[in-house]
Amino acid sequence: MADIPLSVRGLDKHFGGLAAVQNVDLDLRPGVTTALVGPNGAGKTTVFNLITGNIPADAGDVLLDGASVRGLQPYQIARRGVARSFQDLRLFGRMSVRDNVLAALEPAPWLWQPGGGGARRARAKAVETALERTGLTAQADARAMDLAYAERKFLSLARILATGARIWLLDEPASGLDPNSRARFVALVRQAVSEGVTICLIEHNLDIVTELADRIAFLDRGAKLAEGEPQEILGDPQLISIYFGEPR
Ligand SMILES: Nc1ncnc2c1ncn2[C@@H]1O[C@H](COP(=O)(O)OP(=O)(O)OP(=O)(O)O)[C@@H](O)[C@H]1O
Ligand SMILES: [Mg+2]
Known part of the structure; x- marks a missing residue:
């Protein structure tokens, strides 16, 4: 097992x-x-x-x-x-596409914590890679609610991808x-x-x-x-x- x-x-x-x-x-x-x-x-x-x-x-x-x-x-x-998507997507409509992906990750460590800066950079990188792979880089600053339906579906996948x-x-x-x-x-x-x-x-x-x-x-x-x-x-x-x- x-x-x-x-x-x-x-x-x-x-x-x-x-x-x-x-x-x-x-x-x-x-x-x-x-x-x-x-x-x-x-x-x-x-x-x-x-x-x-x-x-x-x-x-x-x-x-x-x-x-x-x-x-x-x-x-x-x-x-x-274990990551999941929801049938009704459950995005944060007023937040940007990028922040929606960031919100799916663990809270960032403080900069002054040991390794904090590196962990923050790794998070930012994971977000950008997830946006690229789902074709959302150009819309990173748009509000989730302003995306087309298909783009919102891809945003929910980007949130999963970024978590690794x-x-x-x-x-x-x-x-x-x-x-x-x-x-x-x-x-x-x-x-x-x-x-x-x-x-x-x-x-x-x-x-x-x-x-x-x-x-x-x-x-x-x-x-x-x-x-x-x-x-x-x-x-x-x-x-x-x-x-x-x-x-x-
Ligand atoms: N929180 C809940 N309270 C009461 N009944 C519920 C709840 N969640 C699901 N159900 C009921 O349980 C059954 C199974 O629902 P579920 O949503 O798991 O089905 P599904 O296979 O995902 O269907 P669909 O293909 O329509 O999404 C349905 O009869 C549904 O109405
Ligand atoms: Mg269902």
């Missing part, structure tokens, strides 16, 4: 009478991109919220390199190298992107994977899932119904009819 960067064991979450996540197991292995696929309300985002500590689980556990994160706060889990996190949880990162931005997004994710990032992706666009995912975990009504290679899952008529909401 220690060689699996992130594993989820028997996760359960109820909201009142609704079983949002039921006994879900998931392993994110190094260099393997996993897609969480399932109809609206299947529990995909809730699985991310449980992994990142944004909401407490009723039962089950999340292990990072084999060690339980039980009782840790979201910022402590982030510090262990080794595990990325991306919640519908490509929804609403035009074909050109989508291709840039795919290239950006592939580069991250080639650099050793382990990715879990929630995505409704099955073309993107096919392009990026090595594995698919299929969720419905909170339960993982199946897991396997993309062609296996997407070629299963029963799962596809559940996905497209055909009468059962």
Whole structure:
């Protein structure tokens, strides 16, 4: 288990009478991109919220390199190298693009602390590199709220990139992107994977899932119904009819 960067064991979450996540197991292995696929309300985002500590689980556990994160706060889990994007982006609209990325990082040390100046320079460099890789350098001083939709999606990725996190949880990162931005997004994710990032992706666009995912975990009504290679899952008529909401 220690060689699996992130594993989820028997996760359960109820909201009142609704079983949002039921006994879900998931392993994110190094260099393997996993897609969480399932109809609206299947529990995909809730699985991310449980992994990142944004909401407490009723039962089950999340292990990072084999060690339980039980009782840790979201910022402590982030510090262990897990970064996420949100379906609704959650940017600071009135802040500049650059400051949005900076805000995703650990607070800067004071200049007079040992190594403080170097750490500040490293942070600034990480921000500029993330802006470059997401194509946002020219908009660094613009307010986030003034960006086009696709640019805001890339800003949420820049915030993840800059942290240097080794595990990325991306919640519908490509929804609403035009074909050109989508291709840039795919290239950006592939580069991250080639650099050793382990990715879990929630995505409704099955073309993107096919392009990026090595594995698919299929969720419905909170339960993982199946897991396997993309062609296996997407070629299963029963799962596809559940996905497209055909009468059962
Ligand atoms: N904080 C909450 N309080 C109450 N119910 C919630 C809460 N969060 C999620 N739910 C419910 O839990 C179920 C799973 O929601 P979740 O957002 O995880 O689904 P999803 O698979 O991400 O769906 P989508 O594809 O539409 O984003 C839904 O029925 C949702 O309404
Ligand atoms: Mg969701």
